[in-house]
Amino acid sequence: MSTSDTAPSSDEDPGRLDRSPLLMSRRDTGLLLVDVQEKLIPLIPGHKRLVWNIGRLLDAAALLGVPAAGTEQYPKGLGPLVPALRSRLAQIPDKTAFSCAACRPLFAEGPFAGLEKVLICGIETHVCVQQTVLDLLGLGLAVYVAADAVGSRYAIDHETALRRMDSSGAVLTTTEAAIFELCETAAAPEFKKLSQLIRQPAPE
Numbered sequence: 001m002s003t004s005d006t007a008p009s010s011d012e013d014p015g016r017l018d019r020s021p022l023l024m025s026r027r028d029t030g031l032l033l034v035d036v037q038e039k040l041i042p043l044i045p046g047h048k049r050l051v052w053n054i055g056r057l058l059d060a061a062a063l064l065g066v067p068a069a070g071t072e073q074y075p076k077g078l079g080p081l082v083p084a085l086r087s088r089l090a091q092i093p094d095k096t097a098f099s100c101a102a103c104r105p106l107f108a109e110g111p112f113a114g115l116e117k118v119l120i121c122g123i124e125t126h127v128c129v130q131q132t133v134l135d136l137l138g139l140g141l142a143v144y145v146a147a148d149a150v151g152s153r154y155a156i157d158h159e160t161a162l163r164r165m166d167s168s169g170a171v172l173t174t175t176e177a178a179i180f181e182l183c184e185t186a187a188a189p190e191f192k193k194l195s196q197l198i199r200q201p202a203p204e
Contacts, residue, residue: 019184022171023181024117024119024144024178024181024182025117025182025184026064026065026066026182026183026184028115028116028117029066029115029116029117029118029119029144029182030066030067030068030069030111030112030115030117030118030119031057031058031061031066031067031068031069031118031119031121032068032069032070032071032100032106032112032118032119032120032121032122032132033054033057033058033068033069033070033071033081033085033089033121033122034070034071034100034120034121034122034123034128034129034132034150035071035072035073035078035081035122035123035124035128036050036051036054036070036081036082036085036122036123037072037073037075037078037079037080037081037082038078038079038080038081038082039077039078039079040078040079040123040124041082041123043153044123044124044151044152044153045151045153045155046151047151048203048204049148049202049203050123050148050149050150050151051082051084051085052200052202052203053121053146053148053149053175054085054121054122054149054175055084055085055088056175056179056197056198056200057119057121057146057149057175057178057179058085058088058089059088059197060178060179060182060183060194060197061182062088063190063193063194064182064183064188064190064194066182067111067112067115068088068089068111069089069090069091069092069093069106069110069111069112070085070086070089070091070092070122071092071093071094071095071100071103071106071122071128072092072093072094072095073094073095073096073098073128074094074095074096075094080092091106091110091111093105093106098127098128098131098132099128099131099132099134099135100128100132100135101131101132101135101136101139107139115141116141116142117141117142117143117144118136118141118142118143118144119144119145119146119173119178120132120133120143120144120145120146120150121145121146121149121150121175122149122150123150123151123152124151124152124153124157124158125150125151125152125157125158125161125162126152126157126158126160126161127152129145129150129161130161130164130165133145133165133168133170134165134168137168137169137170142171143165143169143170143171144170144171144172144173144178145162145165145170145171145172145173146173146174146175146178147162147172147173147174148174148175149174149175150162176198179194179197179198180194180198
């Protein structure tokens with residue numbers, strides 16, 4: 001993705017300060033969807049809103065050219081990714097290890113190769129999401145977790161996992177914050193369509 005597709009850098013615009021390296025960018029970030037599968041998702045409280053948020057993240061990634069991939073945990077037992085999300089992804093390796101770091105091709109030569117940051121969404125927060133986050137942090141990647149796009153069957157597991165990931169160095173964010181962060185500027189040509197994503201009514 002060329003820098004001409006986004007806001008000018010500080011080198012191009014002397015009136016603009018350098019952008020913080022703590023912020024995600026379409027140039028250095030990938031989106032990873034973890035195991036939102038047919039047999040498990042109905043057990044997650046608020047799963048309709050969770051799937052809706054993940055769908056908005058995937059749509060925003062597609063608009064901005066952000067690499068995206070998903071995983072399936074033992075699909076023979078848990079079923080495939082839910083159709084509404086599966087149809088948005090080209091790469092969906094399956095795994096038996098809980099951590100997505102086991103899907104080495106995604107990071108070695110696949111869509112996330114060479115990227116510095118990964119934005120995580122999916123289920124369950126305290127199992128596959130948490131183990132993926134901790135493994136990726138251990139590999140030296142900056143990891144962001146969309147807190148309203150991850151979930152567990154029980155609130156205590158979800159909340160404790162968020163605290164553990166936060167204290168371990170992951171950055172907690174939200175779907176809307178992540179979309180605006182990746183877009184960077186209202187001058188971006190994709191901003192109008194992204195605004196429509198933001199304004200979508202949430203499911204009840």
